[in-house]
Amino acid sequence: MESQAGDYNPAFCNLHGSSGEMKLRKRKSRQNASAQEKRSRRHGLLGENTYLVLFTIALRILNCFLVQTSFVPDEYWQSLEVAHRMVFSYGYLTWEWTEQLRGYTYPLIFASIYKVLHLLGKDSVQFLIWIPRLGQALLSAVADIRLYSLVKQLENQEVARWVFLCQLCSWFTWYCCTRTLTNTMETALTALALFYYPLEGSRSMNSVKYSLLVALACVVRPTALIPWLPLLFRHFYQEQRKLHLTLHRFLPVGFITFSLSLIIDRIFFGQWTLVQLNFLKFNVLQNLGTFYGSHPWHWYLSQGFPVVLGTHLPFFIHGCFLAPRRLHILLLTVLWTLLVYSMLGHKEFRFIYPVLPFCMVFCGYSLAHLKAWRKAALSFLLLSNVPLAFYTGLVHQRGTLDVMNHIQKVCPRGPDPASASVFMMMPCHSTPYYSHVHCPLSMRFLQCPPDLTGKTQYLDEADMFYLNPLRWLQQEFHSNASLPTHLVTFNVLEKEINTFLTSGNYERAATFFHTHWPERRTGSHIHVYERRLPGRVNTGGN
Incomplete structure (x- = not known):
């Protein structure tokens, strides 16, 4: 029976009042949350707590200065060396640049830094080495913060904190995230793009921003498309307005980004090319990267992935079983990336670095659900990762950088620029080059370009040298006048070339520790030999 206008019904009034009160509370809650979010954006940095952001930046800057070792040649030869040539008109371009396999967009970032330093008169060799790395450290710090913010949106602050801790204590992230590698830039851009990707529960999704970051990553390193293929297909499949997404988001962003890349390469190559x-x-397609080594198909599963994840591996596996369905796309991306790279002959640890932040999401999810074992698990991760991070960052393979500090002293100070010359008798690209010397010193190294002509028995210059180092040196340097003033070599060659050193009046000028794990052509120490002639001034010093 409907109540009359004048009737009083206590139950109905209570129900009505309760309902109104609940709606009012919800409205106030939403308003408070919105206000809190606005205050966070207004008073914080990157939308997060200011102290958290400053801590992360400070940690990555410290990270930068505590990585003083070399990893792979590309961190110098495909970035800083190219940038040095772009700005100062001298520097070495490897065969990849003559074959137009590399684009100038990435080195242009460092060239811009070099140009500013040059205009300010601050282009000292130490600034040329460290400022690009500090820039990469800052970008990696922003990527760390964005990963934390994303997980906080998808789950909660507790899970986000554990993901953040896993990311910060990863030895491989520490080892790589401040290096001037295309893989490092690719990883940072991938993490930033993921923040704007339309994952279920995300409040920061933006199709233009994430597609722009993905496009930039592909310009820097085309293989960045590999981990993004599953994510792009998922977005396209779930998007109701597919035509709008394609025509008004993906195509314009892709066209603008790759057009700029094309123009930049046209300027520096002098011709149109799609690198x-x-x-x-x-x-x-041609898989010619196997010239630099090939591995069995299972290498990433049996060695690469376990080494990169390190002691995070059991937590990653545990987290894969616990993670909610909406995060399965991230797991699929990791597996897809491992599968694709496993089909290529040439494999390296750094190639799968871009999916490491994805893995940290599952590791953090595992730790968040361990409850009573959290502190023990975190202690285990810290004790197993921190020593390894310090060892690889400060000890292992540091000699090839330390020796360049010595070579800087060889740079001619007088009016005769040809008074000194350096020959590096080492596996090709073992050391950085002009970007770490910053003077037009006459230098030479053993070259190792791959065979692009299809020869069955192809030997590069480095291979021919190591077949018989003494004979090669005697044939290469016919007269004393052609001898370089300085030789740089690993200690494994000392006995083999001792006759040449004696006849050329070479004496050891300096020795640098390199690694505790020498192998084949790479020794534990690096020797610098200087040619001593009567009446000649020592150009190197100790």
Whole structure:
């Protein structure tokens, strides 16, 4: 029976009042949350707590200065060396640049830094080495913060904290995230793009921003498309307005980004070329990267992935079983990336670095659900990762950088620029080059370009040298006048070339520790020999 206008019904009034009160509370709650979010954006940095942001930046800057070792040649030869040539008109371009497999967009970032330093008169060699790395450290710090913010949106602050801790204590992240590698830039851009990707529960999704970051990552390193293929297909499949997404988001962003890349390469190559296509053709379709070594198909599963994850591996596996369905796309991306790279002959640890932040999400999810074992698990991660991070960052393979500090002293100070010359008798690209010397010193190294002509028995210059080092040196340097003033070599060659050193009046000028794990052509120490002649001033010093 409907109540009359004048009737009084206590139950109905209570129900009505309770309902109104609940709605009012919800409205106030939403308003408070919105106000809190606005205050956070207004008073914080990057939308997060200011202290958290400053701590992360400070940690990555410290990280930068505590990594004083070399990893792979590309961190110098495909970035800083190219940038040095772009700005100062001297520097060495490897065969990849003559074959137009690399684009100038990435080195242009460092060239811009070099140009500013040059205009300010601050282009000292130490600034040229460290400022690009500090820039990469800052970008990696922003990527760390964005990963934390994303997980906080998807789950809660507790899970986000554990993901953040896993990310910060990863030895491989510490080892790589401040290096001037295309893989490092690719990883940072991937983490930033993921923040704007339309994952279920995300409040920061933005199709234009994430597609722009993905496009930039592909310009820097074309293989960045590999981990993003599953994510892009998922977005396209779930998007109701597919045509709008394609025509008004993906195509404009892709066209603008790759057009800029094309124009930049046109300026510096002097002709139109699509380096991304050349890169994929060489490394993926033709698989010519195997010239630098090949591995069995299971290498990433049996060695690469376990080494990169380190002691995070059991937590990653545990987290895969616990993670909610909406995070399965991240797991699929990791597995897809491992599968694709496993099909290529040439494999390296750094190639799968871009999916490491994805893995940290599952590791953090595992730790958040361990409850009573959290502190023990965190202690285990810290005790197993921190020593390894310090060892690889400060000890292992540091000699090739330390020796360049010595070579800087060889730079001619007088009016005769040809008074000194350096020959590096080492596996090719073992050391950085002009970017770490910053003077037009006459230098030479053993070259190792791959065979692009199809010869069955191809030996590069480095291979021919190591077949018989003494004979090669005697044939190469016919007269004393052609001898370099300085020789740089690993200690494993000392006995083999001792006759040449004696006849050329070479004496050891300096020795640098390199590694506790020498192998084949790479020794534990690096020796610098200087040619002593009567009446000649020592150009190197100790």
